Amino acid sequence: MRRTVATLIALVAGLAICTPATASAAPATHCTLRLETGVVTCGARLAAVTNNDVIIGRVFDDQNYGGSSFTITGSHPCKNGNGRDFGVQLAKYGWANRISSLQAWGNCWLNLYSGPNYNGDHDGEFKADTPYVGPLMDKRTQSIGFD
């Protein structure tokens, strides 16, 4: 099932505390976006998933999975090779131009784009945990496609 951007309208209850870290002294925050509802919840630690969703990806501010993180959950794992399963516009959640490392979960392959709506420079597919996304997309990702 192809997910469109329209399904990602966020209920921004937890968005306020997911703003980018602005200084090195800022504590890391760990937010989770549930694509089914668009709800973001954040906390000081990586949260456990307690509903029937599947984690499909996790991205990080710093290399080696350091700094703040943003976890995306979906209603099902990715199918691979059958088009786009999910997509995320990062600016909605304060995560544009931040990603330095990522993890591929739920059988998903991640595609990074430097522009919104999967435009601009592209790198991927990232099929496994990647401690550094590389110079092309480091701190430049604005949208992610999950295939």
Added chain:
Amino acid sequence: MRIRSTLTFVVAAVAALGIVTPAAHADSTPTVRELLDKCDNGTDSCVFHPSSRTEFGGARHQVGRNANNCSTVNQNESIAWSDTTGGSNSIGITITAEYKFGEEFSVAVSATYEHTWTWSHTVTRTDTLTTPPWSVGQIFHAPQMQRVTGTYELHFGKKFYGHYYWYVNNFSATGPEDTDDAVTFFTRAMTGDERNRCPKSVSTAKEFVSTESTPAQPALVASVRPGD
């Protein structure tokens, strides 16, 4: 290793570590140990996703025997020693090769942090100590340690306890690094009991006049055993 299948389209359900408590849901929820035993041993895929790594110095402890210098001159002594440092983990079992989740852990950590992960590390070496007169030389070893925390993601081809996906959150393990071990040489003056245990023939060395270019420490030269 992770296995991908284009045919796999499952309605996934998830249980986190907080839910995997044996007492509360004994009938419907596997234990953490039960889940990890299934890693690459009944799963379609089992992946460890690291989330943090820290380095720290392990506890310093003496290795090898004491080098007792019962003479009035500096003494060089060669001491061979070996020290094995093991790891630990949040589920409290000793990780051996039979545990596939341990292998997944090692692979993920090594790939991410470019630091080899080992569950046990042995240092074997020989050091030469220079011990002043009437002193004890000792070698101390403080292994360099690392701690990694993360989440296991397990996908089952058939439902396991009612779900295709299970996560084991907050798994952490501590293990030795194979580099940067801190080795310290330490000398101290003998106690009275230790001096009494010196061979009599050696202890009479108070009459001995050192010809070494490095004189014994003045305080120690004066501390010839009383009564000899």
